[in-house]
Amino acid sequence: MKLSQLGEFDLIDKIRRAAPKDRNVRLGIGDDAAWVTSPSASILVTADLLLEGVHFNLKWTSLFDLGYKSLAVNLSDTAAMGGVPAYAVVSLGIPAHFRVEQIDEFYRGMNRLARSSRVSLVGGDTSAAKSLLISVALLGHAPHRPIARHGAKIGDDIYVTGTLGDAALALKLLKSNSPALRHPAAAFLLKRHHRPMARCRAGLLLARQKLAAAMIDVSDGLLQDLGHLCSASRIGAVLWEENLPLSRAYHMLAGKDGSRWALSGGEDYELLFCARPARRAAIQAVARRAGVPITRIGSCVAKEQGITILDAIGETVRPPARGHDHFGGPIVGRSK
């Protein structure tokens, strides 16, 4: 069915009926504002914009996955604060040629993840648009003190959850329509690209036990996000290239790209954090409880040393260009 046959208000009604919500939602979709109750006075708020042609390509992304991912990237931001996601508001700009079934598919993907992460969908806005655009704002609460980007100190260990580079390598294969997409290992990489797993449980445990001194999620590439963390904490960092956690699929398909996508690919949605060396055992216990590997990949040094990558024999690795700047601005070597 065409969207114009259904109309804006019946579309909203359709979205409302399917929206997951729990008993803390006093008024959900369909009024001027949603009315929710917060279990804690500390509220976390984050927002992400996903634009067709900039952040995603409908040639190789299904609307189900897009709905899933639009929420996942926001969950990841909440996870990086050590918080618990709770309420999402979702605004969509929809091209005229879209069909109602496609929007249904988008919300099926989003609602799947919302249900499994106990997030209620409480509001948003819809409009016609030239290309598909998705704007999600997510409210969470913070049962423990949130973990900011500042707070790391010289001598702290640097950790990352999961594996790095999978999503970016998948994107490279998709963009070039590579024959490697038919390799059995590609399915794993594609899943990492289309359905990121926000590390909510690990983030929450790290906050509860006050293990992480500073934390950020890796969305723009390890080097770039480590740069943000270092800049906020006024430190530098040494990374050990051979300690970077790479998946078997990545090893199989990265070829001569080596660690490039792990260092600067983007869209990993893993947690990058710093912790005092005395907490090593406690952090491995969190990894076991959260069911995700947590790998020590480096160490915090003085700010003046900047960010250095060392290879297996201790030689400095020339870093690949850092992640993504939406306006094409200067990124490599920036001092912020």
Added chain:
Amino acid sequence: MKLSQLGEFDLIDKIRRAAPKDRNVRLGIGDDAAWVTSPSASILVTADLLLEGVHFNLKWTSLFDLGYKSLAVNLSDTAAMGGVPAYAVVSLGIPAHFRVEQIDEFYRGMNRLARSSRVSLVGGDTSAAKSLLISVALLGHAPHRPIARHGAKIGDDIYVTGTLGDAALALKLLKSNSPALRHPAAAFLLKRHHRPMARCRAGLLLARQKLAAAMIDVSDGLLQDLGHLCSASRIGAVLWEENLPLSRAYHMLAGKDGSRWALSGGEDYELLFCARPARRAAIQAVARRAGVPITRIGSCVAKEQGITILDAIGETVRPPARGHDHFGGPIVGRSK
């Protein structure tokens, strides 16, 4: 300066430095999520999308006004719940040709209104985009029980704050580049179009004194928004055309359009609400305290009667086409 010379992260830094924030903001712009404290367990959340070519035209809209209005439309949604606006997250999609000075101008407008309404700007996202897009989510709190769209009863009075049709008439003049734009009265209409006054104080007083049984803000045109309120409350309505509050400027420039824009224009951002007849004196006291006229424009009737407009001699007025549907769907006569 070109945006590409500044880069995304320096732009965010610039926005962060100028952002209004109060002591309830524990962590504002610049981390994975903002961390704010809520003075009440009841949180209101609303979001609005403003797209170039759909919601605004930069030919006749300054970026200052656009920034102001992007926040104002969200304030109006909070006002319509009887809440107090508190925290805004603002995502922008910015075309490559934009200059840093234009973005500064946008935030100057938004920050002006944020400061005067005690709203903190706590986060958001930025991206390149083909045309300018603005997505604002606003958190507020509810010191009193929020006023929903349902709750009106047969026999209730229908009220509206301020005047109707000014913004829509201004848009008509702008679109046709009418010579009437040079009429002294046009300045008032343009101000109503570019800088809507969200009726936060009136909304809050109505909630505090439990005067409004149901409330909505008039953003899509009186008839359409009254339709939403009636549908949620399962009632019908009679409106008295001669009671519609029209400004002097509207009277001067509407010409043979008569009450058309007041009935179905849109972008009024006034409060439409229903109240028991026993509360008439209390409602006029609210009008005086809030400094905005509140006009009784009709009465709630049985659902089966639908929405009727009566003229001065009691004859039924044929309604103009109702407000706006973004997907061009069926609106007139819809039964939802």
